[in-house]
Amino acid sequence: MKAGINVYTSQGTADARGLSGHRLKIIRAMEQFQIGTWSILPFDIQHDVEEPLGFLLANTAGDKLVFLTDTYYCRHRFRDLTHIMVECNYSMDIVRERVASGHLHPGQMKRLLKSHFGLEHVKDFLKANDTRKVKEIWLLHLSDGNSDEKRFKREIQEVTGKLVRVAGR
Template sequence: MSLYISSLNSGSNGNCYYVGDERDAVLIDAGISCRETEKRMKRSGLSIDRVRAVFISHEHSDHISGLRVLAKKYQLPVYVTAETGKYLNLGREPYSIHFLRPFEQVQIGGISVTPFPKAHDASDPHSFLVASATIKVGVFTDIGVVCDQLIHYFKQCHAVFLESNYDEEMLEKGNYPWHLKNRIRGGKGHLSNRQAFELVLAHRPPFMSHLLLSHLSKNNNCPDLVRKLFSHFDDHMEVVVASRYNETAVYNISENSLTGIHLDRTVANPGQYQLTLF
């Protein structure tokens, strides 16, 4: 069985990630407007009618700004921890709210979603492992440090959205105030390019076929720099730098692509994807 994945947007201006099988899909975070979510999914040949739920990682605006309109319009259930829910001021919403608990799997059709805590300066931030019967995809962004839990789930992934937020030298020499620099690199902010690279180098499982580098800083990073660094892994998997301005292609994560030698580099054809998948 395949999972289809796409970053609809990735960065401090908004985050939204799509993971779905042939019947059901979920969105991880809803940090772009409902209109932009619809436009980008349509361009990719993805049907929003197949989205069954939205999972929220934490309460920062770049992860929730489009949530209320999107959930209300499509009557999508929202999954969030109780502590994060307090900060969202969830009241009598016209859609259902479900509270997550760490490590407790949620079943959405043929897809399971497992939340687990991460280090970030939010009330109760969580990352997610999204899985079908045979394929696992990680959504690991807004992480201040590589912890044992992250390594545990990373080693299970066939594909991963992994934060590569900042270049250490660019951050150090940049014009951010000192307190903001320390917030970013202080253990509850974001992963640097180096930290992300070392995680992949040390713990990438042999069956990981797709790496989508995500949440790049506009001011303290450069897509070309990230692409050059991670080109080290080009012979082992598909490496993609997710944009803060546009959606990525839709990638088919299947058992046929689970090899580091003969990579399945096929991007799902949007027209065919619309007809056969939905």
């Protein structure tokens, strides 16, 4: 906002982060808005913060993108997507191994499971949605210790048959 960029966020997130000012744009789940040629539909997601949102974006060129991060589940289903950007933070086998070896506290594991999308849930999410038109799937927000970038990319490609990319950390 200090750089002159509008920030679109929920009231819960704005309050929690202490955001204010003329660049702050409060948005609500299931209330569509426009930015340029993009139509954006925020939707509720599950996370351990106030009023988290995911986003469905569509432009006039026919692209349709879902953006999902910082959630452990998405109840919404989507059709005609061309791009998927989804958190893939951890895998249960890696998390269990790290807890057993003492490298991850059981309390951290508990929070992780109630706040982030794991590989197994991402696969379920992708299977539950219409991916026929998808051109790319981007995996986001991989955990430094609880993920395996090459494995996650390979397994998502195997499940979907789509081009999968992993965002840099």
